[in-house]
Amino acid sequence: MLESFLSGLGVVFQPMNLLILTSAVFIGFIGGALPGISGVILVVILLPVTYGMEPTQAFMLLTAIYGSTVFSGLITAILYRAPGTPEAVMTAFDGYPMTQQGEAGKALGIGVLSSAVGGLVGTIALIIFTPMLASVALKFSSPEYFALAILGLTVVASLGGRLILGLIGATLGLLIATIGIDPLTGTSRYTFDNLNLAEGVGLIPVIVGLFAVSEVMKRSLSRDAEQPLTKVKIKIFDAPILKKIGVTLSRSSILGVIIGILPGIGASTAAMVSYSETVRWSKHPEKFGKGAPEGIAAPEAANNAAAMGALVPLFALGIPGSGTTAIILGAFIMHGLQPGPMFMLTSSDLIYAVFAGLFVVNFMILAFSKPFIKLFTRLLNVPYSALGPIILMCCIVGTYSVRNSMFDVWLMLGFGVLGFLLEKIKFPLVSIILGLVLGPIAESELRRSLAMSQGDLGIFFSRPISASLIAIAVLLLGTTIVIALRKRARIRAAAMG
């Protein structure tokens, strides 16, 4: 294996291939940083270009673009609260408050470092464990996915802020997730005979609306619209910060790899779950959402690790782990390759060259990100009266391009207004995203599980992985509630005394 990897590195360091990787990283940087333009779209745009290339080069290009878009979504998420990709939505929660406190450079540095660490952990897992991890993915069926989604949803209780608002938000997210044709029975739900709603409400219009557009509205309406800083110094390696986020980095990278490997759920879910777990395990959960460094490290390490993890089932089984990898799978077929269990044996040269390419790409991200981000931070000096409309325009173009749908643009603007209003009452927007991302998984996997067991609920407890996940969820939820109750009792006692 090491030998194949080294010969793969040899292929990567051919001048032409290095050039391809470098351009892929830059294309990915730009696309990822623009709100709405995600890895999926870039890969689709470049797909026809790769038909004329050799398969090895084609897949180095596509996978490198994929990796670098997942990274660069953090830039605009941190600087303007306009997540460049759905994967980066969690990064905005603590990244943007840091920017507002004048610490954009610190926030970006944490983001870059966490992304590179996550990406490297993911790539190493990809290289070493692909054959083994693939069989783990097959152990996950509907009951396990359901248990995982439930574990994620229970975190609403630990999110801080008012619990009732968190519950309302999560329920609202779940409600939005039910819109569209029910995947199991084909029944239309809340579509009002509108074909645009048949496919459901996409994640991108909601995210871009709730976060980017609402922020543009808020900033445009406030009198003191000036950014509090003019100079941003990005520091990637910072010993005290590193010490602070070390545990979060390792936990989130591992969580990211595991979630990434599971077919059907991708880097966005990984970022969400690892952010939630970081909040849950933190000694100061109340600091999250207000500029906690761990709040940037967790989603960024996890989404980059998950992006690499999603390639594991693709290479080992021919099963895509996420939306973008599904398109890469289509590209394999167009090149006359047969991804599947034999792929590792029949095309090992290609696969190891792609692995080596991804390994190098992570270092390229580390090296090139600083000058690239500099370009974006310069924009901070542009008056918001000019910058705001530009951000809004990017949001509109990006959202439109996802499904070539004007309807989605209106939807996004609608969510922008909703987000603006909800922010006024300090509503925890994260809970809406939580419900929206995890809701469809929880609902359809619950029904699939029950179909598998002919209606017997025992299926969740007789399967070891789902039973353990549910037990952990119950335990964690119980502890959170007990701690909260005790705290309240203590406060009451103090007030009485």
Place this chain on the structure above:
Amino acid sequence: MSGHLATNGHLPMLNHNNHPQENAMITRNAIITASALGLSLVVASPAALSADEAADFPSKPLQFLVAAGAGGGTDNFARTIKPLLEEAMDTRVTVVNLPSASGALAHQRTANGDADGHTLDFASSTLVTSLAAGQNPTGLDQLTPVARMQSDVMTLIVDPDKYADFDAFMEHAKANPGQVIIGGTHAASPDRMAFLSFRDATGLDISFIPYDEEGSVAANVMGGNIDGLFGEISSVLSYMESGEMMPILVFAEERLENFPDIPTTVENGWDLTDGNERGIFVHADTPDAIVEKLESTLKSVYDSETYQEYEERVNLHYREGWLGSDDYREKLEQNLELYTRLLENT
């Protein structure tokens, strides 16, 4: 086999539309402006009213509406045709993916657009299956099929460690009514129709679970969580090699040359031969002459070496794909009737 005379029951419409190029990125306002420009052009060029509309077709770039997402089989199909048709018709083509609502949006946009043959709808059998399920408001009477170019072979696929062959599967399914689970992609998909027609023909008591993606279905079969899936033979080739999944029944009249050991539905006495088909549609009122021209050009594309090489590369060459406009319409109507009946019985 080739039905070149496209008599679809509609009188040829006079073609007034001479819009400047419209591409996908155009907004509603821009379209209004474009229409206004188009009106002034109509005044300028009454020649468009002549009987032989086909002579100067295409008079502007063509637009392919793909009723599926990027990277899938239908998208690859459209993008393979694109350069070949551009060359054959000496024109330019823009491709727009409209995956929303299983492609229903693409059919609707084709049916509501101009009947001038410049908008081509690339669709799979999902057009008929979603129509039967009531999820696609654009009926077969609103579209004219130009040609079918691909006909994939449907198979029943299982884990060979669980069921060595079709007999073993049947025996198990008969002995354990209600226990055997087949997976597939959503509730109105071609694989669900294959499942329904298989259950209808065999009388077995088996059930179906729809998943969001084809990959999840395969993962559940390989992981032993469900018993099998209906899918194209081309998608499981590499799994056959490694022995993780195996087709055990082919929906075809005769055994496939490349797989002589796999029994067929017809030899078991079931008249099930449908697979996923991919074809091209235009507005129902498109003049016959233009439909004919498109059909004959597509036939030459289909017969070209480049296209045949592609079919072989993606393993779509097991069965003749070509079906002309009239034959394809007949086939679609039969399928619609069958699927509607099958869905009513569930």
